[in-house]
Each structure stands twice: as C-alpha cells, then as structure tokens.
Amino acid sequence: MHLAKRIVNVAPSATLAISNLTKQMKAAGEDVIDLSIGQPDFPTPKPIAEAAKAAIDSGAASYYLPTTGLPALREAISTRIAAQNHVHYDPxxxxxxxxxxxxxxxxxxxxxxxxxxxxxxxxxxxxxxEMVRLASATPRLVNSSAQNFKVSVDDLEAARTPHTRAIVLNSPQNPTGAMYTRTELTQIGNWALKHDILVVADEIYRDLVYNGANFTSMVAIDPAISANTVLIGGVSKSYAMTGWRIGYAAGPAKLMKAMGTLLGHSTGNATAAAQYAAIEAFGGSQAPVETMRQAFEQRLNLIYPLIQQIPGFELLGKPSGAFYLFANVKRAAQLTNFGSVDDLLAAILKDAGVALVPGRAFGLPDYARLSYAASVTDLTEAAKRLSAYIHNN
Ligand SMILES: Cc1ncc(COP(=O)(O)O)c(C=O)c1O
Structure with a gap:
C-alpha cells in the first residue's frame, strides 16, 4: 500500500504511544502509575458540561456552525483575552x-x-x-545557551536564516514548566518584529502558574508586538476539557481569514456541543480554574522535593507553570547500568510500574518528563517506587 511521502517521515506522537502502552498494561491488570499524560485528572466542571447538555437538548447543537466558531464563543474568547491581557481582539x-x-x-x-x-x-x-514538516517547511531547533530551558535573542539570532518565517514560543512550557518573563518576551518580541518573523505564542498553560509566579502574555507587551503575534489557547488544560477539543488562534485578520478557508475544507466547525460548553468555560465562573490550579500547586510542592532526592534525577529549578517536571536522568541511567535513558524508562515502566515520557520526544534524550496531573496518593507512591528502583538496581 502506497503512503504519501508527507506522512512517511512523520514520527507518531511519543506521548500518545507511551500512554497507550500504559493503558494496555493497566487493562491487563498490571499496577501502573501513569505520569505520562498531559491532561488534568479532574472531570470537566459541572456547569460547563451542563451547557453542552442544554445545547444538545434544545437542538442548538444539531447543525453546522460558522466555520470559524460560534459568534458568541468568539466574543467570550475575546472578552477573556481582554480581561487577562488588556488587549482587544475583534471576534x-x-x-x-x-x-x-x-x-x-x-x-x-x-x-x-x-x-x-x-x-x-x-x-x-x-x-x-511534525506540524511544520507537514506544512512542507523546515523546523530549525534552537538550543538554549542559558541552561534554563529558555532561549534568548542571541540563541534565536544564531539560528535565524533569511527564510525564517516564524518562531514558536511556548510559555509556560511543556515539558519543563519554564515561563518567560516580561523582559525576555519584550526582547524576543522586538527581535521578531525587526526581522519580520511571526511569533506563535502558545499560551495554553497560562492559567496554571504557581507559587506566586507572574505570567505575562506575549500579546500584552505592546501593540506592535501583539500585531506580529498569533496567540494560541484553548480549554483543554485550564478547564479540564481535553476530550472536548476546543482551541483557538487569535491574530492578524488576514491570517485568521486564511485559517477559516482551510477549516472550511478540513474539519468545518469544531463540534457544536463542545463550543457551547466552551462559552460557559470562558464566560462563566472562573472559580473551578483556581481550585484546580491550587491542586496542581500543592502537587508540585509535594513532588518536586521527592524527585529531587532520587539519586541521578536532576532538576534545573522549580517550574513556574504547566504540570510537568523535566528531569535530567542520565546519571540515573548510569547508576543502574542502562545504556540509555530510553532503556531506563522502559525498565522503570515494566519493573517499577511508573510511566514517564522519554525526553527524546521533546528533543533532549537525557531527560524524562513526569506529569504531576495525578492524585497525591499516586504521586507519593510513584516517587517511592522510583527511589526504590534506583537504590535497588
Ligand atoms: C504546549 C501545548 N500546546 C498545545 C497543546 C494542544 O492542546 P489541545 O489540542 O488539547 O487544545 C498541548 C497539549 O498537550 C500542549 O502541551
């Protein structure tokens, strides 16, 4: 069977692969703690789910919608962005x-x-x-010279070519939880402006920020920078709605119009019932977001010192946001006589029953990502198992 060149060289999602393997192990009755997945472990808050039910019951969710989304939802997103970033986007x-x-x-x-x-x-x-490759363009990976998982203008300038069209800036960052400061964003935003490079600001974790850290959005810096930025957000992480599949882009009208054309020939509108739910998420009470944020903060504060104490697990610093720890575990692999971190993590899954994602999936093969979107009981037990595994092997 012929497969298009476009897809042959695309690697399947490593996080989905490990989480599927973990699910299979669990289904077979094995005792596995899954710290591999990138989703909140809470159910969607009730009022949000109720809004979808009401839209289904009334029949409103039965029909095609405008391709780029319900006007009321775009309005709710615009209002939420304005409240958080003091920037106005026309729907x-x-x-x-x-x-x-x-x-x-x-x-x-x-x-x-x-x-x-x-x-x-x-x-x-x-x-x-892979998305950049699927668009027939070239991803250029930029290493941070500062050892804090954040790139500087110098790092970017060294990687820039005359063909550089965009930079993707994810803050707070998956997989590290690192967050860019206002000063860093200003420098990068101005550099991008100067070179006519679009900033793609993926701020999907923006509501999940801990221990008093201050989040600044790229679009909140100044009007020139926000006009050169596409803001990416959604309901998955803030509102525990990964299954509903609602996200958004906000940015220059010309680009957004082109995206609408593309959607018109691909997905059409995002699922109607989910859009009604998202109106309630963005527009309704934000109290559930704060409740979940506090739970993640408590878990971060619990798990961080426990992981720090495991021999061979090295953490750069306490993350500011998202819900991941990204540990350099190269020394742990050496201590346990594994040839590679991938082998160590495979053995930890099989023998200690803890699922972590190999750092290779994120471009740093010496690392492992641990998601603390899990119960306090599971996190405590997982840390115990990891520690025991390294001590005993
Ligand atoms: C950094 C980042 N961006 C975007 C997404 C996509 O989120 P979704 O498609 O669920 O809205 C994720 C999900 O894992 C993510 O971690």
Missing part, C-alpha cells in the same frame, strides 16, 4: 478550532511554503516539529 480575529492542536496545524498550513523555516526552542512540545 473576526479569532478562529475556533478542534483543539489548540488544530489551531497550530492550520496556522502552519496557511503560513508556510516549502523552503520556509520555523524556529522551535528545545525542548519543545512534540507536535510542533
């Missing part, structure tokens, strides 16, 4: 998509030509690289 500058994932995918489709490149800081969320 025509907002496109609702099937998850933030498809916002990014369709943005790259309408932005990139063969020969273009996109700067992607390392470590990166798994899908950026």
């Amino acid at each position: 025509s500058q907002i496109v609702v998509t099937t998850g933030a994932k498809f916002a990014l995918y369709s943005l790259f489709q309408v932005l990139l030509d063969p020969g273009d490149d996109v700067l992607i800081p390392v470590p990166y969320w798994v899908s950026y690289v």
Whole structure:
C-alpha cells in the first residue's frame, strides 16, 4: 500500500504511544502509575458540561456552525483575552478550532511554503516539529545557551536564516514548566518584529502558574508586538476539557481569514456541543480554574522535593507553570547500568510500574518528563517506587 511521502517521515506522537502502552498494561491488570499524560485528572466542571447538555437538548447543537466558531464563543474568547491581557481582539480575529492542536496545524498550513523555516526552542512540545514538516517547511531547533530551558535573542539570532518565517514560543512550557518573563518576551518580541518573523505564542498553560509566579502574555507587551503575534489557547488544560477539543488562534485578520478557508475544507466547525460548553468555560465562573490550579500547586510542592532526592534525577529549578517536571536522568541511567535513558524508562515502566515520557520526544534524550496531573496518593507512591528502583538496581 502506497503512503504519501508527507506522512512517511512523520514520527507518531511519543506521548500518545507511551500512554497507550500504559493503558494496555493497566487493562491487563498490571499496577501502573501513569505520569505520562498531559491532561488534568479532574472531570470537566459541572456547569460547563451542563451547557453542552442544554445545547444538545434544545437542538442548538444539531447543525453546522460558522466555520470559524460560534459568534458568541468568539466574543467570550475575546472578552477573556481582554480581561487577562488588556488587549482587544475583534471576534473576526479569532478562529475556533478542534483543539489548540488544530489551531497550530492550520496556522502552519496557511503560513508556510516549502523552503520556509520555523524556529522551535528545545525542548519543545512534540507536535510542533511534525506540524511544520507537514506544512512542507523546515523546523530549525534552537538550543538554549542559558541552561534554563529558555532561549534568548542571541540563541534565536544564531539560528535565524533569511527564510525564517516564524518562531514558536511556548510559555509556560511543556515539558519543563519554564515561563518567560516580561523582559525576555519584550526582547524576543522586538527581535521578531525587526526581522519580520511571526511569533506563535502558545499560551495554553497560562492559567496554571504557581507559587506566586507572574505570567505575562506575549500579546500584552505592546501593540506592535501583539500585531506580529498569533496567540494560541484553548480549554483543554485550564478547564479540564481535553476530550472536548476546543482551541483557538487569535491574530492578524488576514491570517485568521486564511485559517477559516482551510477549516472550511478540513474539519468545518469544531463540534457544536463542545463550543457551547466552551462559552460557559470562558464566560462563566472562573472559580473551578483556581481550585484546580491550587491542586496542581500543592502537587508540585509535594513532588518536586521527592524527585529531587532520587539519586541521578536532576532538576534545573522549580517550574513556574504547566504540570510537568523535566528531569535530567542520565546519571540515573548510569547508576543502574542502562545504556540509555530510553532503556531506563522502559525498565522503570515494566519493573517499577511508573510511566514517564522519554525526553527524546521533546528533543533532549537525557531527560524524562513526569506529569504531576495525578492524585497525591499516586504521586507519593510513584516517587517511592522510583527511589526504590534506583537504590535497588
Ligand atoms: C504546549 C501545548 N500546546 C498545545 C497543546 C494542544 O492542546 P489541545 O489540542 O488539547 O487544545 C498541548 C497539549 O498537550 C500542549 O502541551
């Protein structure tokens, strides 16, 4: 069977692969603690789910919607962005998509030509690289010289080419939880402006920030920078709605219009019932977001020192946001006589029953990502198992 060249070289999502393997092990009755998945472990707050039910019961969710999203939802997103970032987007500058994932995918489709490149800081969320490739462009990986998982203007300048069309900046960052400061964003935003490079600001974790850290959005810096930025957001992480598949892009009208054309020939509108739910998420009480944020903060404060104490697990610093720890475990692999971190993590899954994602998936093969979107009981037990495994092997 012939497969298009476009897909043959695309690596399947490593995070989905490990989480599927973990699910299979669990289904077979094995005692596995899954710290591999990138989703809140809470159910969607009731009022949000009720809004979807009401839309189904009334019949409102039965029909095609405007391709770029319900006007009331785009309005609610605009209001939420304005409340958080003090920037106004006309609803025509907002496109609702099937998850933030498809916002990014369709943005790259309408932005990139063969020969273009996109700067992607390392470590990166798994899908950026493949999405850029699927748009026939070239991902250019940018290593941070500062050892804090954040790229500087100097790092970016060293990687820039005449064909650089965009940079993807994810803050707070998956997989590290690192967050860019206002000063850093200002420098990067101005550098991008100067070189006519679009900033793709993936701020999907923006509501999940801990221990008093201050989040600044790229679009909140100044009007020139926000006009040169596409903001990516969604309901998955803030509202525990990964299954509903609602995300958005907000940015220059010309780009958003082109995305609408692409959606018109691909997904059409994102699922209607999910859009009604998202109106309640963005527009309703934000109390559930704060409740969940506090739970993640408590878990971070619990798990961080426990992981720090495990021999061979090295953490750069306490993360500011998202819900991941990204540990350098090369020394742990050496201590346990494994040839590679991948082998160590495979053995930890099989023999200690803890699922972590190999750092290779994020561009740093010496690392492992641990999601603390899990119960306190599971996190405590997982830390115990990891520690015992390294001590006993
Ligand atoms: C950094 C980042 N961006 C975007 C997404 C996509 O989110 P969704 O498609 O669920 O809205 C994820 C999900 O894991 C993510 O971690």
